Amino acid sequence: AQKVTQAQTEISVVEKEDVTLDCVYETRDTTYYLFWYKQPPSGELVFLIRRNSFDEQNEISGRYSWNFQKSTSSFNFTITASQVVDSAVYFCALSDTGTASKLTFGTGTRLQVTL
Amino acid sequence: DVKVTQSSRYLVKRTGEKVFLECVQDMDHENMFWYRQDPGLGLRLIYFSYDVKMKEKGDIPEGYSVSREKKERFSLILESASTNQTSMYLCASSSILKGLSTDTQYFGPGTRLTVL
Numbered sequence: 001a002q003k004v005t006q007a008q009t010e011i012s013v014v015e016k017e018d019v020t021l022d023c024v025y026e027t028r029d030t031t032y033y034l035f036w037y038k039q040p041p042s043g044e045l046v047f048l049i050r051r052n053s054f055d056e057q058n059e060i061s062g063r064y065s066w067n068f069q070k071s072t073s074s075f076n077f078t079i080t081a082s083q084v085v086d087s088a089v090y091f092c093a094l095s096d097t098g099t100a101s102k103l104t105f106g107t108g109t110r111l112q113v114t115l
Numbered sequence: 116d117v118k119v120t121q122s123s124r125y126l127v128k129r130t131g132e133k134v135f136l137e138c139v140q141d142m143d144h145e146n147m148f149w150y151r152q153d154p155g156l157g158l159r160l161i162y163f164s165y166d167v168k169m170k171e172k173g174d175i176p177e178g179y180s181v182s183r184e185k186k187e188r189f190s191l192i193l194e195s196a197s198t199n200q201t202s203m204y205l206c207a208s209s210s211i212l213k214g215l216s217t218d219t220q221y222f223g224p225g226t227r228l229t230v231l
Contacts, residue, residue, distance in 0.1 A: 009155075035219070043124075045205065045222035091157065101209070102148070102173065103220060107157040 002027045004094050006106035013082050013113055021077045021109045023092030029053075034068065034075045035093040035103065045091070051075065082113045118142070119223035121206050127229045134193040136226050138206030145211045147189035148220060149173075149181065152203040164189055196230045203227050 003026040013019045025034065036048040049059065051068050059066045063080045079086055089110045093103040122137035138147065146165050150158040150173075160173030162181040170181050178200060182190045189208075193200055204227075207220040 004157075037222075043203065043225040043227075045207075047219055047221060050219050093158075101146075101218070102160055102163060103158075105150075105157040105159075107155060 002094050002104040004092050004104050004106035006092055006109050008109045010110040015113055015115050016081050018080050019082050021090050023075045025073050025094045029097055031097050033095040036077050037091045039089040084113050087113045119208055119221055121223040121226050123226050125227050128196050129231055132196050134196045136191040136204055138189045138223055139187055140208040144208035146209045148207040149191045150205045198230050201230045
């Protein structure tokens with residue numbers, strides 16, 4: 001069975017601080033995809049990134065960066081110079097490769113950025 | 116841009132009522148999904164569909180059914196609503212990527228259902 005663990009339930013930082021959200025996953029599949037989604041207070045899940053299991057190259061997009069380490073089954077997300085607009089719940093998810101590629105979600109990390 | 120819409124943002128129903136939650140996507144996606152989201156539990160898959168009239172159970176299908184008569188529309192049905200079905204319901208869709216069926220899921224805004 002697939003499993004995603006986000007051990008940090010809630011994180012509070014002051015604006016401009018860097019923050020890392022942890023994600024650890026379990027799967028028996030050799031091919032899989034990992035995702036991060038952001039859920040702002042409005043409720044809609046916003047797609048941030050998709051990474052396949054064969055691509056361990058780290059990715060940077062503006063203030064966001066992702067560190068994928070297959071050896072430790074981790075896919076961590078770092079926000080550099082956090083801003084109040086980054087306040088949201090962030091979900092890490094793992095897909096299988098079966099029909100329709102279902103997602104298994106972690107329980108989410110609530111990030112609160114204050115002035 | 117992918118657009119997934121859900122019929123209601125907020126819904127209040129009484130115990131025992133039949134409830135329909137509608138989801139429509141405009142990107143010709145083959146796959147559609149229904150999740151419920153509860154505090155501390157993340158998102159859990161209720162049902163999904165990979166084609167018209169095709170459906171499969173997710174992790175928590177009990178108390179729910181679904182209908183997909185048209186490709187763009189996926190309905191979640193609570194035959195007899197109960198208070199433990201009070202939750203946020205999220206619909207998503209995705210396409211089949213070169214036969215691998217592992218494309219990104221795009222989500223609707225959610226329906227917050229309260230069952231009294």
